[in-house]
Amino acid sequence: MTKTVKDQMNQEVTLPVSPKRIVSLVPSQTELLFALGLREEIVGVTNYCIHPTNETKHKTKVGGTKNFDVEVIKRLNPDLIIGNKEENEEKGINTLKKSFPVWMSNIFNLEDAVDMILRIGALVGKESEAESIVLNIQQGFSVLPTTKLPPKTVAYFIWRKPFMVAASGTFIDDMLNRAGFQNVFGSLSRYPEISAEQLRQAQPDYIFLSSEPYPFKEKHLQEFQNICPDAAILVVDGELFSWYGSRLQASAAYFSKLGQLG
Incomplete structure (x- = not known):
């Protein structure tokens, strides 16, 4: 049948x-x-x-x-x-x-x-x-704070050489918003390439380096710190931001911890 x-x-x-x-x-x-x-x-x-x-x-x-x-x-x-x-x-x-x-x-x-x-x-x-x-x-997700005043700004990197970020129209962007962050590249679409100068001018409060698809590690932090000395830079769990199946059961708790950053 x-x-x-x-x-x-x-x-x-x-x-x-x-x-x-x-x-x-x-x-x-x-x-x-x-x-x-x-x-x-x-x-x-x-x-x-x-x-x-x-x-x-x-x-x-x-x-x-x-x-x-x-x-x-x-x-x-x-x-x-x-x-x-x-x-x-x-x-x-x-x-x-x-x-x-x-x-x-x-x-x-x-x-x-x-x-x-x-x-x-x-x-x-x-x-x-x-x-x-x-x-x-x-x-x-229902217990995540709905607002953060003022929202912390963030750039979410998915690739290196060339730099690529998650922008509007992506699942990651929706997750960032739900986690209480404002995407500094939200005016761009999908997964654009950006330059170091664009990142410098955006001046995000945070830079998230995703563990996938590019395997960002702690060794990459200094490269971004040199561009944005005042930003807090973290390697984040890319699966919890981009896997849209059963793994989402663990995402909200992870976002809650990120939302408690300074």
């Missing part, structure tokens, strides 16, 4: 009522599938699907999120593929759609993430588990 649903890109997807062979092309959504209680049903994941480690290490790797191997996926013969508009390469997704049901998420903020979790829970017959995860997330 099959069912037809719409994904977050408003595309119809026809899939089995109970999918038994799932390939996930997004790390945060892979972690979500395991959190929903799926094990045997997950047959393929990307090289970047690292959580939960004891589970993902035993699954067939299908390549990266952008350059996944279509032939490997075909050999897995999935009855459901789960991807994301931003994280996956459109050409490869369109190729997969010719042979398999592909459900795509499209996420810009917390509301989109909650919607995705509930929809995926329904896709795989884990509605109550999804609702429980969503409740935990919503309860966590």
Whole structure:
């Protein structure tokens, strides 16, 4: 038996009522599938699907999120593929759609993430588990302060050489706002490259160096301190800012601690 649903890109997807062979092309959504209680049903994941480690290490790797191997996926013969508009390469997704049901998420903020979790829970017959995860997330975010007067300004770096930041229209920007910070590059769009001079002129109170996708470490702090001597510079957990699945259950507590900074 099959069912037809719409994904977050408003595309119809026809899939089995109970999918038994799932390939996930997004790390945060892979972690979500395991959190929903799926094990045997997950047959393929990307090289970047690292959580939960004891589970993902035993699954067939299908390549990266952008350059996944279509032939490997075909050999897995999935009855459901789960991807994301931003994280996956459109050409490869369109190729997969010719042979398999592909459900795509499209996420810009917390509301989109909650919607995705509930929809995926329904896709795989884990509605109550999804609702429980969503409740935990919503309860966590509900206790975050809604305002910080005046809000602390921040620049959130995702890449080095060239410098790239998270700006407006990104999930990270929504998380920064919920954490009580004002993005100094909020007037820019998506993930722009910026210069050291632009950063100097922005004069953020804080500079957050994300642990992913670029693996910023403590050794990089001085480079940014030289540009903005008065800024507080921290390496932050990029997964808690950008993974929009079950990991969000831990994000609010982490943001609360960041919000207590001077």
